[in-house]
Amino acid sequence: xxxxxxxxxxxxxxxxxxxxxxxxxxxxxxxxxxxxxxxxxxxxxxxxxxxxxxxxxxxxxxxxxxxxxxxxxxxxxxxxxxxxxxxxxxxxxxxxxxxxxxxxxxxxxxxxxxxxxxxxxxxxxxxxxxxxxxxxxxxxxxxxxxxxxxxxxxxxxxxxxxxxxxxxxxxxxxxxxxxxxxxxxxxxxxxxxxxxxxxxxxxxxxxxxxxxxxxxxxxxxxxxxxxxxxxxxxxxxxxxxxxxxxxxxxxxxxxxxxxxxxxxxxxxxxxxxxxxxxxxxxxxxxxxxxxxxxxxxx
Numbered sequence: 001x002x003x004x005x006x007x008x009x010x011x012x013x014x015x016x017x018x019x020x021x022x023x024x025x026x027x028x029x030x031x032x033x034x035x036x037x038x039x040x041x042x043x044x045x046x047x048x049x050x051x052x053x054x055x056x057x058x059x060x061x062x063x064x065x066x067x068x069x070x071x072x073x074x075x076x077x078x079x080x081x082x083x084x085x086x087x088x089x090x091x092x093x094x095x096x097x098x099x100x101x102x103x104x105x106x107x108x109x110x111x112x113x114x115x116x117x118x119x120x121x122x123x124x125x126x127x128x129x130x131x132x133x134x135x136x137x138x139x140x141x142x143x144x145x146x147x148x149x150x151x152x153x154x155x156x157x158x159x160x161x162x163x164x165x166x167x168x169x170x171x172x173x174x175x176x177x178x179x180x181x182x183x184x185x186x187x188x189x190x191x192x193x194x195x196x197x198x199x200x201x202x203x204x205x206x207x208x209x210x211x212x213x214x215x216x217x218x219x220x221x222x223x224x225x226x227x228x229x230x231x232x233x234x235x236x237x238x239x240x241x242x243x244x245x246x247x248x249x250x251x252x253x254x255x256x257x258x259x260x261x262x263x264x265x266x267x268x269x270x271x272x273x274x275x276x277x278x279x280x281x282x283x284x285x286x287x288x289x290x291x292x293x294x295x296x297x298x
Contacts, residue, residue: 056080056268063263079268088272090244091251097161098247099229102168107222109169110176111214115206117177118184119192130181136174145238152239163239164247168229176221183217184210223284230277248273 051068057075058066066072113133120126148167149158157163187210195205211218236250252269 052267052270055264056271058264060262060264079262079264080272082265083269083272087243088251088269091246091248094161094245095230095247095249098164098168098232099226101161101165102172102229103222103225106169106172106176106225107218110173110221111180111211111218112206113173114177114180114184115210117181119202130177133174133177136171137178141171141234145234149238158239159241159245161245164232164235167235167239168232172221172225172229176225179221180214180217183214187213219284223280226280227277 047069054071055063055068056079057077058072059074059076059078062072113129117126117130144167152158152163152167157166191209191213192205195209200208231249232247233249236245236247240246240250248269252266252273
C-alpha cells in the first residue's frame with residue numbers, strides 16, 4: 001500500500017514543482033527588459049541635467065573649445081554670480097508671487113466646485129457647470145492669447161503680475177475640478193449623511209470631512225498647478241513688457257545678446273530656476289502620480 005501510494009503521488013507532485021521553474025526564466029527575462037529600458041530612460045534624462053550642470057561651471061571663452069560632456073578642469077561660480085547680480089532675486093520673487101497667487105485660489109475654488117458637483121449632482125445647473133469645466137480642458141492656451149490680451153488691456157491690467165495671476169487661475173481650474181471630483185466621489189455617502197444627522201452644515205461638512213479625506217488629491221492638484229505655472233512662458237511674454245514684471249522663464253532672455261548667447265550663464269540660470277521645482281517634485285512626486293492616476297482611471 002505504501003509503495004503504490006508513493007508511485008501515485010509522484011506523478012502529481014512532479015509537475016507542480018516544475019511549473020514554477022518554467023515561469024521563472026520568463027519572469028526574469030521580463031525584468032531584465034524592464035530594467036534595461038529603465039536604465040536607458042535614466043540616461044536620456046540624466047545626460048541633459050549633467051551637461052547643464054557642468055556647463056554652468058565653465059568659462060564662456062573656453063566653452064566652444066572644450067568637449068561639452070567633459071567637466072572643466074578649473075570650475076568657476078562666476079556664471080552664478082552673474083545671474084544673481086542680474087536681478088535674479090526680483091525675477092524669483094515675481095515667479096513666487098504669480099505661482100502662489102494663482103495656485104491657492106485655483107485649488108480652493110476647484111475644491112468647492114467639485115464638492116458642489118458631487119453633492120448636488122441631481123441639480124441641472126451643477127451638471128451643466130461640470131460639463132463647462134470639462135470643456136475647458138479642450139481649449140488650449142495658445143488659442144486664447146489674442147482675446148486674453150484684449151481683455152487684460154481693457155481692464156487696465158497689462159504689464160502687471162495680476163495679469164498673469166488671473167488667467168493662470170482660469171486655466172488651472174478645469175483639471176483641478178476633474179481630479180477633485182473623482183476623489184470626492186470615493187468618499188462614502190454614509191459619512192456625509194452622518195454629518196448631516198449630527199447637525200453639521202454643508203460648509204462644515206466641506207472642511208471637516210471632505211477636505212481631510214481628499215488631502216492627497218488637493219496636494220496633487222497643488223503640485224501639478226505649481227509646476228505648470230512656474231514654468232509658464234507664453235503668458236509672461238504676451239501680457240508683460242517691463243523688466244520689473246518678468247518671471248524666471250522669461251528672464252532667461254536676459255542672457256541672449258545680439259550676436260551670441262552666453263551659454264554657461266544661461267545654463268546657470270536654468271539650474272537656479274529648476275532647483276525649486278526639483279525640490280517640490282521630490283517631496284510630492286508620489287502624491288502627484290497617484291492622484292493623477294486615480295483621477296484619469298475612472
